[in-house]
Amino acid sequence: MPSQKKDSSEQKISRHLDARLPMVMYRLPLETKVNCVFQSNSKLNFLDRYNQKGFIFAPFDTDKKEIVLFKADETLEYHFDSLEVLDNGKSFSKKEDLDFHLRLIEKSIERIRDGSLKKVIASRSINVTCDISAVVLFKRLLQNYPTAFCYLLYHPKVGTWLGASPELLVSVKGLEFKTTSLAGTLPVNGSYLPKWTSKELQEQQLVTDFIQDELQHLALPLKISKVENYKAGKLWHLKSVLTGKLNSFEQLKKVIEALHPTPAVCGLPKRNAKEFILANENYDRDFYTGFLGELNMSESNSANIFVNLRCMKLEEGLAKIFVGGGITIDSVPQNELQETIAKSSTMLDLL
């Protein structure tokens, strides 16, 4: 793109951030176009109808906190040039409680053994010192994760969040909709394909079955693809794509309410898993494992909503990174702990 246009985009973004006004920058998977949404006042708006236009940001616990809507008072697009050199020096210090997380995993397995849960996602937060600007971190995200949904958002009443999500919650175009079942994690090992065990295959199947059950109540003719390997940064996941047709765009609300939080980020049965998470994790998930994305931005009756994973919240001199993993009857605690360490590298590699 002509550098003059890019400079003016960057100036606009800096001016908006300096004025402490709400804004979002995001790039859809495999695209180079970066979309910017600027809200012209600092009001905290909440979503009431899914036919509104803007960018939505939902917490994990939608019973306690509402879904934030960034209004698109002004929008701007530019193309990210991946040849920008964005070196990082890697100097940070990390604070995390690995023992607590190991105990949480063990407790999760106990609950699964006693029959009150079938699957639960145990997660944790890691505090890392960070004095890099949010915009620079966002550029590194764009450069490192071309296949992810990358975003940076700021709202004076919500904070600064950024992430590279591998997981589509739901996309709609006209009445056609798509969702994904993503679960099971193994580290990428050179050019070798992942060797899945029954643990990962089963935990991903639980997610697919849940989506199928939930969406059947909405009378959607659902097509389910074969399970495939899906690479997200340095991790492999198992993924199926589920597609169907809505009766009307208004059904999107019901679809999202039926799906969120899926057993990829919460567990089964949904209510017991959520209660277990809220009672036993030692931090507030806030917007991690919530969902976010564009609503009616490119055309009417369209949406591209992702699960808020591989993300962090920036605070004064600090990055809070959030990571979790699915625990099932076959989980080995040390392996599950290692999985969260591997997942944390998606954000740590930027610092």
Ligand SMILES: C=C(O[C@@H]1C=C(C(=O)O)C=C[C@H]1O)C(=O)O
């Ligand atoms: C919960 C996270 O990831 C989710 C859990 C996965 C798993 O348990 O294998 C895989 C992908 C995501 O659905 C996370 O990245 O924090």
